[in-house]
Amino acid sequence: MRLGLQLGYWGAQPPEGVGERVRAAEAAGFDAVFAAEAWGSDAFTPLAWWGRETTRIRLGTSIVQMSGRTPTSIAMHALTLDHLSGGRVVLGMGVSGPQVVEGWYGQPFEKPLARTREVVDIVRQVLRREGPVTNDGPHHPLPYRGPGATGLGKPLKPIVHPLRADVPIWLGAEGPRNVAQTAEIADGWIPIFYTPRSAEMYRPWLDEGFARPGARRTRDDFEIAATCHLQVVADADEKARVLDALRPVVSLYMGGMGAKEANFHNQVFVRMGYESLAREVQELYLGGEKDRATALVPDELVDDMHIVGERGEVLEKVAAWEATGVTTLMLSLGSVEEIDRVAALLA
Structure with a gap:
């Protein structure tokens, strides 16, 4: 299992010391660094900016929102950054949710699985550069022949010859059908709220995808990149304080990151066995009672989602995550000192 540094997406201002x-992550032997996006900072620019002074570490998007760019535009970003970095890009993509897709990007959210399949196929066509890129699907037709079209659209292939035809494509996926499709068509999977306790829930969904005709990968060469916070603490009191600091993020995704009618993150917690909790947290959060919602999130859930404990406990937990098939552990680490401590601990 390799280590990745998860930068996430920005808050109100650009973070300092990135x-x-x-x-430090590259010097410490980390395999990759990842940047995310929501409705503020984008995922590609930070990797280009902060990755320019690195030479080895992989540069991954975790994740690019598919509705924010056309598939060929996504491919152009990946192609360009792959050249600039000497072949170090990992292209992580996902569909996001209807609030963001329709509210921020002004695009329809319908049929996310079919859209994902089309996007992946088009990106791979661009990167292979075997001929003009075309797509007959309804979501991203190339050439475009729909309302307002001039009829002059011409199938094209990229001017720039891609450095690699096989840039790894990892997909963010949460539900059974999406996870199965990811195992079928992608090189890796970026789960959210993946934990050793919930890992078995995903196994049959992944196996279904691997078993489909033409599946791209097998379990042996498929990547699973899970995100968590890792922190070594001195005693139980410090651990309690750390878990308490992580609790608001859990309640945000459980209760507030999505509409009541369609919060895919909330549904992950339901599948994990927290149905009544997820419902109550969502009711309170959407009702403006965020503190009450956060107070309901139990320590055992926060503890399961992250790796926090004294040295021996952390080592045991890391081994447990690895045993579930995680190939890259993406860690949110806030300082050079934390990175060095983790690297020394897990060396």
């Missing part, structure tokens, strides 16, 4: 953390 360049130093990225360089």
Whole structure:
């Protein structure tokens, strides 16, 4: 199991000290650094900016929102950054949710699985550069022949010859059908709220995808990149404080990151066995009672989602995550000192 540094997406202002953390992660032997996007900072620019002073570490998007760019535009970003970095890009993509897709990008959210399949196929056509890129699907037709079209659209292939035809494509997926499709068509999977306790829930969904005709990968060469916070603490009191600090993020995704009618993150917690909790947290959160919602999230859930404990406990937990098939552990680490401590601990 390799280590990745998860930068996430920005808050109200650009974070400080990121360049130093990225360089420290490379020096410490981390395999990759990942950047995310929501409705503020994008995922590609930070990797280009802070990755320019690195030479080895992989640069991954975790994740690019498919509705924010056309498939060929996504491919152009990946192609360009792959050249600039010397072949170090990992293209992580996902569909996001209807609030963001329709509210921020002004695109329809319908049929996310079919859209994902089309996007992946088009990106791979661009990167292979075997001929003009075309797509007969209804979501991203190339050439475009729909309302307002001039009829002059011409199938094209990229001017720039891609450095690699096989840039790894990892997909963010949460539900059974989406996870199965990811195992079928992608090189890796970026789960959210993946834990050793919930890992068995996903196994049959992944196996279904691997078993489909033409599946791209098998379990042996498929990547699973899970995100968590890792912190070594001195005693139980410090652990309690750390878990308490992580609790608001859990309640945000359980209760507030999505509409009541369609919160895919909330449904992950339901599948994990927290149905009544997820419902109550969502009711309180959407009702403006965020503190009450957060107070309901139990320590055992936060503890399961992250790796926090004294040295021996952390080592045991890391081994447990690895045993479930996680190939890359993406860690949110806030300083060079934290990165160095983790690297020394897990060396």
